[in-house]
Amino acid sequence: MADHDPPPAALTVHRADQRYRSAPEDGVDTRHAFSFAGHYDPENTHFGALLACNEETLAPGAGFAPHRHRDTEIVSWVVEGALSHRDDHGHAAVVRPGRVQYLSAGAGVRHSEGNVGGAEGPVRFVQFWLQPDEFGAPPRYGLRAAPAGPGLHPLAEGTELRRADAALHLLRLGPYAPLPALPAAAYRYLHLVRGGLGFRTATGPRGVGRELGPGDSLRLSGPAEPVDPVAGPAGVEALLWVMGSALRFG
Template sequence: MTETRERGRADLRRAPERYRSTPADGIETRHAFSFSGHYDPKNTHFGALLACNEELLAPGAGFDEHRHRDTEIVTWVLEGALAHRDADGHAGVVRPGMVQHLSAGSGTAHTERNLGGADTPVRFVQMWLQPDVLGTPPAYGLRRVEPDPDGPTLLASGMERDAGTPALRLRRSDAALWLFTADPWQPLPALPAAPYRYAHLTAGSLGYRTVPGPQGAGRSLEPGDSVRITGEAFADPTAGPDGAELLLWEMHSPVAYG
């Protein structure tokens, strides 16, 4: 039993298994966790992650003004351009290769739309994280990412070890979001160790073993697939014929209640 706990689990969730919703004309959302009208008491979060949505907004479509509070919202655009505007005066256009962070804090309202005049959809991944301090003033950040050629690229972090880096600052002191890339047939750089890791493949394909060593079964990921990882599971991740791009959450504690 001890060995099983140490090895942990790599819980694979396929893209077609996501909950689908169409909250407005021209919007299609695929939810990894219970969200809006989809509720499963066994699938409300993983680690400190509350949501991981793949969004598709048609030209001219978008989310009208709506409110959030006490949520860290991180956005990674895959195709097109996403226009953000919030009630605190922040505005930005998020394109591929950029990462956006909205810390809702004590409460803010925002809109998110396909950039005006665009004739193609915008597709993006949006992830919600529970902060560990509530009621803070809202904050916003947007940066272009310069990929690290020698290893993973840190996109956002609240960890003390990452203070002073270009990463956007999260209000979760034990969590970080990484971008991993690999050329065709190449292994991914070493993943950070953490009790909870959430991997979401955004491009290419990826093979891995469920646990280290010969007893680990082989699995593969396609775009939109995700893995919820505990312990030493998810071993030897290696890109397929078109390379791979992977978002990975490093989380050292779960959602806190009360």
């Protein structure tokens, strides 16, 4: 399939308990949605331009020692606690729930991440890695508050991402609220953070009812759509990637 050809329609659910699990540092528990580090599944290496979706839990005092990235868009969303960030380009920040952190590694950046000093409980966050479509560019960093209130809100798009055909959205809805129409795209990846989401896989008697909970994900390619999606009894908070193309090689 050529890079510009649309993918065939497909709708797949991936459960939280299917994630690969690792402990890369003391006090760090990581659950990977795709092949990562020592976990390799040739059928699950990426989705669209998304290279990683990691759920991270860092105990008090734990974190990732300074390490280097290159040519990767890294977006972090804190679920609980506070995450400290420091890099070799002079950025130091604390990321709390309701704020989105964006790091474009570009030509190379060295950074560390950890549970904020003095924390009594863990920090939990979701981190995505996205392939850029511009390589070797100067690194850049951003941290800002997410839009408040219910609905589907953009978190990272346009000039924030070095991937012109990709965007990240935040979905927040109250109990039993119907979902708004999802943006059309060749690839869409929905990750459940809190609450639940119900839908049917197709209209009519062939449709199967599905329910998603925290840590579950929905992968949509081509024209596939969930039918009658609705928030669960506790509402829903989810992160939605919308991507116009898959990984590019060469």
